[in-house]
Amino acid sequence: MYEILAKEELAPTIKKITVKAPLIAEKTRPGNFIILRVNEKGERIPLTVADYDKETGQVAIIFQEVGYSTKLLGSLDKGDHIHDLVGPLGHHLEMEGYKKVVLLGGGSGTALLYPKVKGFAESDAEVITITGARTKNLVILEEELRKKSDRLYISTDDGSYGHHGFVTDVLKDILENEEVDLVVAIGPVPMMRAVANMTEPEGIETIVSLNSIMVDGTGMCGACRVTIGGETKFTCVDGPAFDAHQVDFEELMNRLTFYQNEENMAEEMEVD
Amino acid sequence: MAKNPNKTPMRNQKPEERIHNFNEVPYGYSEEEALVEAERCLQCKHQPCVKGCPVEVPIPEFIDAVLAGDVEKADRIIKSKNNLPAVCGRVCPQEEQCEEVCVMGIKNEPVAIGRLERYVADYNLERECEPVEDKDMVTTYPEAKGRKVAVVGAGPAGLTAAADLAKYGFDVTIFEALHETGGVLRYGIPEFRLPKNIVDKEVNAIRELGVDIKLNTVVGKTITVDELFADGFEAMFIGTGAGLPRFLNIPGENLNGVYSANEFLTRVNLMKAYKYPEYKTPVIISDKVAVVGAGNVAMDAARTAKRLGAEEVYIVYRRAEEQMPARDEEIEHAKEEGIIFKLLNNPIAIHGKDGRVASMEVQEMELGEKDDSGRRRPVPIEGSKWELELGTVIIAIGQSPNPLLTRNTKNLKTEFWGGITVDDNLQTSREGVYAGGDVVTGAATVIKAMGAGKDAAANIKDYLISEGKKNE
Ligand SMILES: Cc1cc2nc3c(=O)[nH]c(=O)nc-3n(C[C@H](O)[C@H](O)[C@H](O)COP(=O)(O)OP(=O)(O)OC[C@H]3O[C@@H](n4cnc5c(N)ncnc54)[C@H](O)[C@@H]3O)c2cc1C
Ligand SMILES: Cc1cc2nc3c(=O)[nH]c(=O)nc-3n(C[C@H](O)[C@H](O)[C@H](O)COP(=O)(O)OP(=O)(O)OC[C@H]3O[C@@H](n4cnc5c(N)ncnc54)[C@H](O)[C@@H]3O)c2cc1C
Ligand code: SF4
Ligand code: SF4
Ligand code: FES
Numbered sequence: 001m002y003e004i005l006a007k008e009e010l011a012p013t014i015k016k017i018t019v020k021a022p023l024i025a026e027k028t029r030p031g032n033f034i035i036l037r038v039n040e041k042g043e044r045i046p047l048t049v050a051d052y053d054k055e056t057g058q059v060a061i062i063f064q065e066v067g068y069s070t071k072l073l074g075s076l077d078k079g080d081h082i083h084d085l086v087g088p089l090g091h092h093l094e095m096e097g098y099k100k101v102v103l104l105g106g107g108s109g110t111a112l113l114y115p116k117v118k119g120f121a122e123s124d125a126e127v128i129t130i131t132g133a134r135t136k137n138l139v140i141l142e143e144e145l146r147k148k149s150d151r152l153y154i155s156t157d158d159g160s161y162g163h164h165g166f167v168t169d170v171l172k173d174i175l176e177n178e179e180v181d182l183v184v185a186i187g188p189v190p191m192m193r194a195v196a197n198m199t200e201p202e203g204i205e206t207i208v209s210l211n212s213i214m215v216d217g218t219g220m221c222g223a224c225r226v227t228i229g230g231e232t233k234f235t236c237v238d239g240p241a242f243d244a245h246q247v248d249f250e251e252l253m254n255r256l257t258f259y260q261n262e263e264n265m266a267e268e269m270e271v272d
Numbered sequence: 273m274a275k276n277p278n279k280t281p282m283r284n285q286k287p288e289e290r291i292h293n294f295n296e297v298p299y300g301y302s303e304e305e306a307l308v309e310a311e312r313c314l315q316c317k318h319q320p321c322v323k324g325c326p327v328e329v330p331i332p333e334f335i336d337a338v339l340a341g342d343v344e345k346a347d348r349i350i351k352s353k354n355n356l357p358a359v360c361g362r363v364c365p366q367e368e369q370c371e372e373v374c375v376m377g378i379k380n381e382p383v384a385i386g387r388l389e390r391y392v393a394d395y396n397l398e399r400e401c402e403p404v405e406d407k408d409m410v411t412t413y414p415e416a417k418g419r420k421v422a423v424v425g426a427g428p429a430g431l432t433a434a435a436d437l438a439k440y441g442f443d444v445t446i447f448e449a450l451h452e453t454g455g456v457l458r459y460g461i462p463e464f465r466l467p468k469n470i471v472d473k474e475v476n477a478i479r480e481l482g483v484d485i486k487l488n489t490v491v492g493k494t495i496t497v498d499e500l501f502a503d504g505f506e507a508m509f510i511g512t513g514a515g516l517p518r519f520l521n522i523p524g525e526n527l528n529g530v531y532s533a534n535e536f537l538t539r540v541n542l543m544k545a546y547k548y549p550e551y552k553t554p555v556i557i558s559d560k561v562a563v564v565g566a567g568n569v570a571m572d573a574a575r576t577a578k579r580l581g582a583e584e585v586y587i588v589y590r591r592a593e594e595q596m597p598a599r600d601e602e603i604e605h606a607k608e609e610g611i612i613f614k615l616l617n618n619p620i621a622i623h624g625k626d627g628r629v630a631s632m633e634v635q636e637m638e639l640g641e642k643d644d645s646g647r648r649r650p651v652p653i654e655g656s657k658w659e660l661e662l663g664t665v666i667i668a669i670g671q672s673p674n675p676l677l678t679r680n681t682k683n684l685k686t687e688f689w690g691g692i693t694v695d696d697n698l699q700t701s702r703e704g705v706y707a708g709g710d711v712v713t714g715a716a717t718v719i720k721a722m723g724a725g726k727d728a729a730a731n732i733k734d735y736l737i738s739e740g741k742k743n744e
Contacts, residue, residue: 007471023494037451043543043553044451068552084451086488129305134446215553216542218490219675220459220515221535225526232519232526237675258528262554 001081005058010140011133014108015074016050017082020026022057024087030095030119031209034061034087035217038072043081045069046214046236048112049088060096062111062140074135089217090240093207098125098182100218102174103149104167104195106211110140112209113186121148125182128174131154132167132187136160168194180204185244189253195245206244210235211254213259227251233250275381280309281591282387285607289576294463294546297605298362301391310338313383316375324373326723327432330351330405331370333383337390350389355435356428356722363391364719366597377547378743382421415737416441422505423447424491427455428718429511429709431478432725433732437509438481440733445505446483449490449676452542455513456710457718459542460569462576490681497705507704507732510692511725514710516672520564524622525667529558529629533565533573533668540576544584555580560665562586563631564619565668566596571603573666574738575613581724585611588661590618590637590650616650620657622665629737631659657674673711689714698728699735706732 006018025033026048035044051060065074070192076082093116101120105113110131129149134157146152153170154162163170166260168191174180175198183206185195192208199206212224213237218238226235229249231237283299284290290297300379313335321331326604329348337346350357351411364370367384374382393651423434426448430692437444452458479485480556489495491672517532519525520636536555539545543553561577566589574585587606589596593615596603614634621633636656639648673690685693685701692707694700701708708724710716 024491026311027494041551079560084488086451086490087494089490089493162514215535215538216450218515219574220517221521221538222532223535224516227526233523237679255526255528257627258556259554262548 001083002085004078004080004082007076007078010062010111011138013074014062014111014140015065016060016062016140017073017076018051018060019082019085020057021059021085024085025052025054025057025059027090028059028088028160030115031093032088033090033217033240034059034085035214036061036073036082036086036091038069039083041222042072043069043171044215044217045071045073046089046121046211046217047081048115048209050111050114052115053211062108062114064108064111070216084235089236091238093119093241095119095123095125098123100130100173100178100180101182101184102124102130102180104171104183104185104187104191105129105256106167106185106191107133107138108140109187109191109260110145114144115150116184117145117148123157126150128180130155130167130170130204131228132156132170132191134158166194167191168181168198169258170248172198175199175202184208188247189256192244192247193249194249195248200245207241208247209240210242210247210253211240211256212236213256219255224253273314275314275376275380276308278388279381279384279627280305280312282384288611290464290607294579296467300394301387304305306338306388309384309388310335312376314375320373320375321383324370326369326719327353327638327726329357329370329389334392335383335388338392338479343395344390347393349432350392353387353726354722356474356718357389357429358474359466360719360722361388361393362466362470363457363461366716367600369719373433382479390400394470394475395646397470401403404443406584412439412441413733414441416733418443418664419736420445420503420505422500422508423456423511424508425449425511425513425711426453426485426487427476427511427513427721429513429711429721429725430455430509431475432722433509433511433706433708433729434483434725435478435481436726436729437732438478438483438672440729442733442736446485447491447495448485449491450542453485453487453489455511456515458590459538460572462537462572463546464575464579465572466516466646481514490696492529492677493502497677497681497684497702501704507729507736508706508731509725510677510700510705511709511721512674512677512711513721514671514691514715515674516690517667518670518672519667520619520669522619522621522630524624527622527624527629528627529624529663530622530665530667533563533569533666534575534671536666536675537569537576540580546576554730556664557582558629560584560586560660560662560711561664561666562588562619562660562662563666563668564588565670566591566615567668567670568598568602569670570666570668571598571606571611574666575606575609577664577666578611582664584662585663586614587611588619588634589615590616590659591647592616592639592650595647603744610736614660618650618652621667621743629663631661632665634658634660670711671715673714690697697731698724699731704735
């Protein structure tokens with residue numbers, strides 16, 4: 001059982017929860033994720049470790065309430081407990097050897113992006129961060145990202161804050177004017193695909209972090225399988241980050257919809 | 273009195289009822305039935321049956337105790353060698369182990385050793401008898417006191433190693449990646465063959481020996497082998513199993529509606545999807561389901577699909593009837609439950625509609641020349657492809673060793689297929705690190721994994737209480 005030490009609402013439906021998990025805090029590096037079960041009857045859901053501190057042994061997750069389990073998690077308060085937490089899982093990202101890196105986060109993808117921005121800030125690379133949201137009050141982690149980035153761009157779909165449009169518009173501008181040697185994109189699948197399509201003709205190395213459906217997260221079930229360069233890979237043990245130009249996004253998108261009806265049904269039930 | 277030539281039959285839940293529930297299929301012996309069966313044992317002096325059992329359960333002795341009406345003593349006798357008797361009595365392939373070499377079996381049917389073992393174990397679990405240890409059956413070593421040994425994986429191999437190490441007197445901690453104990457016993461073998469409360473009870477008895485179990489801990493990720501040694505563990509047993517599912521590598525395998533047997537069974541067993549929506553993990557089964565493969569895992573998947581409401585469930589297998597690797601009893605149960613066998617049929621593609629499985633393209637086969645394994649190899653029959661319409665495909669063609677620990681541990685030698693390399697003492701390429709069970713042999717059986725756990729525990733004891741390593 002993991003006691004919730006702090007809970008914060010970053011935006012409507014986007015929440016941050018901090019728990020004490022010293023072993024996980026000790027081992028996590030940017031890109032790792034955990035799997036948790038809110039309670040005894042809950043599903044195992046994967047969430048990126050958004051922040052971690054070896055000194056205090058604390059680990060933070062930031063999540064968007066999209067369905068039953070994330071809503072249930074969002075309904076917990078300081079002092080409540082999360083039943084199980086396992087990790088850190090997946091490969092971390094290699095961050096050395098780049099000169100100029102652009103990191104894009106779309107929606108709650110920004111939460112997943114944050115540890116990577118922090119990681120690159122400690123490397124020699126110049127860090128350009130682009131974060132996008134539907135509207136102003138969904139923009140998250142602005143201050144934190146500003147502190148860790150050399151430049152920060154914000155875009156909103158409705159133009160209520162920052163650039164009016166998509167994160168990809170901002171990326172396009174940058175790529176037209178500057179030499180970039182790595183792009184990292186995390187967010188909804190269509191956004192990641194758009195980024196991949198933009199950087200591929202330019203031959204710019206691009207990494208995306210995939211959010212496949214998972215069960216165990218230890219390579220045991222294959223629920224998380226994705227096609228990378230024509231080969232089947234398991235997101236949980238081979239990823240979650242992959243070369244964007246090799247990803248079969250179409251298939252990923254399809255696989256993410258499989259349980260939609262069931263999830264809607266679960267959601268209609270009271271969050272108890 | 274002439275002994276009955278046949279095994280005392282076991283009463284089963286009727287097929288037409290059981291396909292609608294997840295309750296256990298065989299009911300187990302009553303006291304009368306157990307006595308009748310125990311009576312059949314010849315109490316052979318040379319005890320071939322004991323050698324047929326990988327953990328050497330003292331079979332004639334425990335059967336004798338049953339006959340004498342002392343079921344608690346029978347339990348102690350079994351437990352001196354086997355810490356999971358209620359599990360083994362249910363899932364051991366007895367016909368190729370203890371019962372295969374039973375003297376009664378030469379002219380008649382062998383003694384139903386497994387069923388008697390189950391009877392004894394259940395009797396004691398039901399009455400919640402204290403786990404009494406027979407003093408002269410267990411040796412504790414004073415030199416073991418306060419010394420820490422780590423066990424990775426809470427499957428049958430790890431649980432057995434841990435229990436024996438604890439009995440020797442070591443301070444034992446099991447590290448398990450999942451949120452539950454049991455390994456395949458929990459996530460793979462379905463409730464109707466092995467009720468999970470039985471697993472709980474047997475695991476609790478092992479906890480009561482003083483074994484500490486840390487769940488949600490992935491060795492190689494949460495904590496490494498080196499860190500465990502730095503933390504004061506002096507030796508380690510790795511029993512991480514073979515859970516990595518294999519796929520067919522045919523077109524359409526990543527369509528929605530294609531499951532690995534592991535995913536399907538894990539959702540249903542570990543995550544209790546059969547109780548969805550009370551439990552929140554869903555599983556989607558359509559009216560028509562094909563299971564590819566014909567081992568125990570395939571039978572479990574097919575019978576589970578049936579219970580989840582599928583109308584037609586097919587076993588699609590490229591070889592012939594007599595080549596099916598599943599136990600006869602499992603095949604029999606599957607047939608009784610209306611599973612349809614499409615043998616000598618090889619899947620070559622899965623076709624979808626709107627991203628979901630719609631049909632499977634299958635190639636008819638016939639038996640040709642013998643291959644390396646001595647089995648006649650299936651070869652395609654020209655022009656005999658056909659389509660099986662369905663909505664769910666479950667791939668049950670085998671598993672490889674779990675990759676997480678081996679990938680993240682330095683200097684641990686593995687075989688080309690992923691298994692951990694060990695010497696005759698089950699020691700790996702790293703000193704003090706032993707391994708056994710499916711992660712060494714590839715997917716095998718519960719009792720073989722337990723046998724390996726037992727042998728490794730004995731070797732670890734010798735290693736730690738031998739000259740160089742003795743606690744001064
Ligand atoms: C490695 C990894 C890291 C992740 N990190 C984060 C994170 O830091 N913050 C965060 O908010 N989310 C993260 N996710 C996504 C998160 O796991 C899902 O949002 C969550 O499992 C949804 O559970 P639910 O029961 O609330 O929603 P559900 O009811 O299961 O789903 C709601 C909707 O989302 C879709 N969906 C289901 N599973 C996923 C999934 N894994 N990803 C995307 N959509 C899904 C469903 O089809 C449905 O339409 C991560 C996923 C992965 C694989
Ligand atoms: C569906 C199915 C049905 C079967 N039916 C039968 C049967 O009827 N009779 C029979 O005898 N055999 C049967 N088997 C085979 C039998 O279950 C296995 O041979 C046996 O469980 C192997 O035991 P094990 O301890 O080696 O591994 P497992 O049971 O696989 O246990 C390994 C454990 O290690 C954990 N683990 C893995 N990696 C790590 C890590 N890095 N850190 C921490 N923990 C880790 C896993 O989560 C798991 O709990 C069946 C198998 C399946 C899949
Ligand atoms: S453990 Fe298995 S092999 Fe050994 S006696 Fe019992 S049923 Fe037979
Ligand atoms: S071989 Fe068979 S008959 Fe002989 S002692 Fe063993 S169980 Fe009894
Ligand atoms: S989540 Fe099960 S293999 Fe990746």
